[in-house]
Amino acid sequence: MTSDLPPPQRWLACADLQQEVYCHLAEYVPRILCQGGGMAEHREEQREEQREELALQLLLLAPLEWFLPAGLALLQQGGGAAALCGHVFKVGEPTYSCRECAADPTCVLCMQCFLASAHRHHRYRMTTSGGGGFCDCGDAEAWKTGPSCQNHTPADQNRETEEDPVSLLPPAVEERSCSIFSIILQYAVDLLTWEQEDQLPAGLEPPRQRSDSYYCMLFNDEVHTYEQVIYTLQKAVNCSQKEAVSFATTVDRDGRKSVRFGDHQFCEQAKAVIVRSTSRQSKPLRVQVMHSALVAHQCFALKALGWLGQIIQYSDGLRRILCQVGLRPGPEGENSSLVDRLMLNDSKMWKGARNVYHQLLMNSLLMDRKFKKLFAIRFAKNYRRLQTDFMEDDHDRLVSVTALSVQLFTVPTLARMLMVEENLMMTIIRTFVDQLRHRDAQGRFQFDRYTAQQAFKFGRVQSLIGDLKYVLISPPPQWSQQLRTKFLDGFETFLDLLRCMQGMDPVVRQVGQHIEMEPEWEAAFTLQMKLTHIITMMQEWCSTDEHVLIEAYKKCLSALSQCQGGLPDGEQPISLSLAGHTVDTFRYQVSQEKVSIHLPVCRLLAGLHVLLSKTEVASRLPEQLPLGELSPHLLIELPLRCLVLCAQVHAGMWRRNGFSLINQIYYYHNVKCRVEMFDKDLAMLQVGASMMDPNHFLMIVLSRFELFHTFSAADLRRRYREANKDLAQQNTLIEEMLHLIIMVVGERYVPGVGQVELLDEVRREILHQLCIRPMAHSELVKALPENGNKETGLERVIDSVASFRKPGVTGRGLYELRPEWSKRFDLYFHHYSRADQSKAEEAQRNLRRQNGEDTDSPGHHGNLCCLFGSLVNLLQCDALLALEGAVLQWAVEPSGGGWTESMLQRVLHLVAMALLEEQQQLESSGADEDVSFTFSTRITRPGEAPSTSGSVLALLESLQNAPHLEVHKDMITWILKMVGNIKTTRERTSGSSVSVSHGRRPEESVRDKDKAERKRKAEMARLRREKVMAQMSEMQKHFINENKELFQQSMEDLEAAATATEHSLEPTCVAHICVGPMRVGGAERRQLVTCILCQEEQEVRGHGRAMVLAAFIQRSTVLSKNRSRGIPDPAERLDPLFMHPDLSVGVHTASCGHIMHATCWQRYFEAVQQKEQRRQQRLRGHTSYDVENGEFLCPLCECLSNTVIPLLPHACSPDRSVEHPCLETWLKRTNQQAAALGFTHRKQSHGQSPAGGGAISWCSGVQVGVCCRNSFSSGVGEMINTFSMSAYKVGLKVNPNEQDPRVPVLSWSTCAYTLQSTERLLMDEKKPLFGSLPCRQDDCLSSLTRFSSACWTAAPIRTVQNHFIRLWFLSGPVLVPIPDSQLEDAPCILDVDMFHLLVYSVLSYSSLHSLDQSGRRSVDSAHLHLLHLVTVAHLVQVLLTFTTGELSMDQDGEESEEEQLTCQLYGRLRDHLGRCLPDISCGWRLWRCVRASVLPFLRTAALFFHYMNSASPPADLLAAGTGPGQWEALCSYLSLPSNLLLLYQNQRTLLEPLIHRWCCHPGVGQVLHGGGVLVRFPRESNRLIDLPEDYSILINQASSFTCPRSGGDKSRAPTLCLVCGCMLCSQSYCCQTEVEGEDVGACTAHTFTCGAGIGLFLRVRESQVLFVAGKTKGCFYPPPYLDDYGETDPGLKRGNPLHLCSERYQKIERLWRQHGIAEVIGHAQEANQTLVAIDWQHL
């Protein structure tokens, strides 16, 4: 009865709402959703999908919405703007964080919020999101200041108070939404967690007959590759490659996809095949055969969750209701709420389902303050189980519910609450420790037996450390008692973890033979690296509370004593005595027993100890500390062993232990680990030394360094020296030990050890980096330990220590140390590696010499904190004095081997440090105080070490003038002087301050110094000379050829200059003219060139040995005004004779300018080919050049080349004796010739061959068929042919075919195009037309032009004549009748580029002229007449396309002659074409346009005739500018009247019919009416697209860019074409296209349409420029975006704001316009072979 009602009404009335809704769903869901999910490929499927979507909306979702009372929109208004942004990030979307205000680096803003926030003016960080996560705008805990942007600032602050938003809802809405939400959520959870394949949850069984349809569902895993899946699918379900790709893409994206639909058996078959064929290497792909109704319900469940997500956006109240429903405990009690069920089943769900419900969680629970907390508790309670599931799951963490930890744990209040209530810290650490089960007998981690599976798990378990880091991000502002307890519990658990690491991976020195297998070491270091931050954070937490610090210290100490329980191990202690002191220690030798680098418990204790000193807890509450329990001997033991190990490795004692040990030592010191490794070991030695008798400390150090006997009996050493060959080894150990002592006493820059601030430590670090050399910002950042949560502090000190030097067009900005800071340089800085040390020493020595400063003396190291105060006593203890005495004693003997310079240097440094300490104490003490530091008096006492002959002081005095110690002389002198000063001070005993000036010295010392200086300088000079000589000879070897050529060149230039001056003296020769009978130049200048291969000199002659120029020829669209004109299929008969003025594709030729004999080159090229064949047999792979396509590298400069241009002699001088026929005569003759030839050719092609091939006379003076083509030797002819073929092959992309009539056209074409592009460059760069090109380009154009004027000789003459005739019909006035068919064949004047026409006509005319019996003399007149005709045609062309365009002011006053004539001509054109042309009476504007448009044509023509006729240019054209002088000079150089209109005006009667014909071509009207491509003049030069100043705009654009092929999906690698601005979906299967039979990526495909094979792209997400050439070549190029420190950021790793550097962008643009991209790629690939292996075509 109620079933007639629409569902909502029915539902309102019913008793059991759930049953009703389920009934409805059971009926409709399987009927509507029958697509099985996933993407539709074909149009029909798409339509089907649309229908399905509509039904879904109408029948399923709409009833749900109706059920809620109307007025949802009203609710939204009432709710006010949400205080949180919560925008969920898409993959690749830009995110912003503030380095100054973010609570931690995970706090980010979306672009909208960022732009409206205060942080845009702060130092911000920009990254691209990996997807997931949301905008933290509005979260007060995420930001120290400015938590909300303008859009999310709460309207009124009162709303902040916690008010239940549900109470604002109307009661009916509350009730109904509550019930419908719980039904829908229940439904969705049931289905998503459903595990049966063939059954449905209760209540959802379809009411009618169950259909027998199934899906074969394929699931995603992270094990199989795309290729494997695609291959398997093709086999299993018999689909095409394309379908398989689509399936695989969907599986990867959504996590599952049905690959087959049908009955059960049909699907089972497919499943069996898939499982079988993927189970071989790994576990098989997961496949399920599922009933179609189940799949339909699952699809709808996802839609329903999406719907819920939308509905709750309407109001905070609805959101909270959903939260309540989700967290309401279910009937099964614990863990039975719907949200719990989802979380606990997370690892069983497919990717798409997880994404949908994670998104819903983010939109609901995480957006509600109250429920976020409740959810966090549920999450923490389930933490262990979720993590365990995640370990077994093979999906990325990104799609795991565990990844939500970042949203919860990074909120400090939540984290602390969870710590207190759920004991979170301990849970995380316990879970972590439990996952690493492999232990050795002592319970330590053991990674070396890991299987691949365990290693994989080890990788996943590391995310737990990340969680721990989140929890610890910010230390609490206040501690509660509970928090203290829980933190200390956690700390204790953490100590358990560290105890498992203490002593892991121990090593034993290998003697005799090398280790067989490198032991595993990386896992342990990975763990150490990951934990480094945690350890630091633990200490930070401890430092904020006295009680916690003291308790933690106690716990740590007891953990350490447990670890070290067995250390002395009941062995008999041994007794050591030195310098009257005795100490007991136990027997242990690093070189013989086990030693481990991993000592985290010791190091944590060292850190805490320093904190005790820093926080002054130690001095205030000593009674609470177990300081008495400390045994300093035990404390220093393990760290000391570790440091000795390093020293022994340096000394070469552990060579047989292989690289694994070297790597471990490297990381021990590396910036990533050293804070909690090396630094802490040093600190521990400082702790121990400050608590021990310094003599005892030193004796133990000596003993562990295995050097005790060396010093305890100095004569022993002599004996030892004789017996032992490893003296060098021992010397290194002594050096290392002395260095260690220097560091123990001298390193006082850690707050707590010395009286310094944190920033002093950072400053010292930076300063010492910059002492090595100036560095870029990123290098400095890398040199500082990265904390992750905090800034390194670099920013706060950098400007005080360094000055910034901006980068140029290449390179990066650098910081340079300010000179005043170099005084703080400490050679023994503890973070210097040996290499750093010597580099820094060298750099600082040079610097001081430059500034004429004294030698360095160590600076004072600042004051120690009181806990470490006794450290200084090390400097004056008897043991050290004995040690110093021994070294000085050895140094008396000059003979090598017994001691080393660095050893002595270190001892002197220690002495100097002690003296400075004493001086410092004297200065700061009051008059009455007694200074206990008495080094200066101690060193006057004779040494107590055996066989020491005198006191340290006496030894120093005796060494002062030792000739073999010249280098140390300054230092010794300084020390002695210092001793004297201190003595005087002490004697004076008054409090008056004593200043010891380091600068003043006695006279003789100055002289000594000068002498030493001179000697050192001489030595340096000698070294430098040697280096330069070596470089020179190297250079000579490489470039001798080039030098020769340069020499040659300059000689020629000199000659030319000489002749030029001669000429200018001749009064008769005034004008420079390049064309026509009056042209000057082309003299019989001899051209001498040298072959770079055989070094022989050769004259260039037509009949001589052929010489060639290495050249690279390529297609180009740089000048294109129309990229949409596709390049026609090469097979098609493309007619290249008429170049369209849009210049859509041209052929460009470039050369490196290196000349070879043709024969030499051929031999070279054959060798290259053979080498390549041999190489290919061995290994298949690419080279940077493609030999099969004729590519090679220039043998001299390795420039990419693919052909050679033959060198031809200069043109002959014009014969001034012949008369110059006037235009009319010449026209008549040419017409006759053309008509005669046309006639003959037609007759020939009709089969009537001319008798005997001889001449046919058609009318008087004209003969056909005569030729004179023997002006070249066969060698030259062959090279002409070679280049012609290359131009043909590349230009048309066809196979070589000498018979093709188009061959000569392509040669002319590349000449014309290359000249045209050169002219554009010169014009845009405002360079003079002549004289500014680099030599190589000048040589290239010159030989190219001369070649093209001769290339017709290589083609059949008839072909060339035919070309001329066709060109003539367009450009020449036809006075004799010609067939209409040929007339129609001619294109319209608007479809022809006039410069190409000019070049082709001039060059093909030669074939006609060869008929002329008057010989070659009248050819110049013809060229001039052709130039005139084409110029007129261009004038007409320009006027026809003239557009009124922008309105500019009319010129006042008289019209000039040009303007009047232009108007007249325009009037004539209007007479012909009528209304097609606008009515313009303003001559000034017309003329201005004509002039601007014709100028490029004239300039290019001038270049052309200049090179063709070798005519020297007038001085005006050698200067830059476009002024009137230029115009005049240009016209006169071209033998044209400077009023160009006169060309027409003076020959009106002759030209009028021609103009008539041009205008009346049907094409003209058509084009003017918009029926074709209309190119207007002047043509503007092409530029690369404009890029935004701020890089984030690009990122944002790219993030909203969707793949054009896969319906709305985000593109993974959006890539911007810099030429046309097109955004592409690169490096992805979806956008591959087939080009010439191969699948290529979007970039490669795009280069073929946009750049004729050359492409320039910006990979937006990587911030990287990509150059591509063809299918196999490419390289990366630095992007034009720089950060404020003048550095690029490839991969956006640093995230500094990036801004456009226009100079760099211009550089890229110039590269492109110069056609230099292919060359850059070639060089890059030669320099870096890995670039060759990249599959560029898939980008």
Ligand SMILES: [Zn+2]
């Ligand atoms: Zn936002």
Ligand SMILES: [Zn+2]
């Ligand atoms: Zn906002």
Ligand SMILES: [Zn+2]
């Ligand atoms: Zn900020």
Ligand SMILES: [Zn+2]
């Ligand atoms: Zn040669």
Ligand SMILES: [Zn+2]
């Ligand atoms: Zn070269």
Ligand SMILES: [Zn+2]
């Ligand atoms: Zn493009």
Ligand SMILES: [Zn+2]
């Ligand atoms: Zn795509």
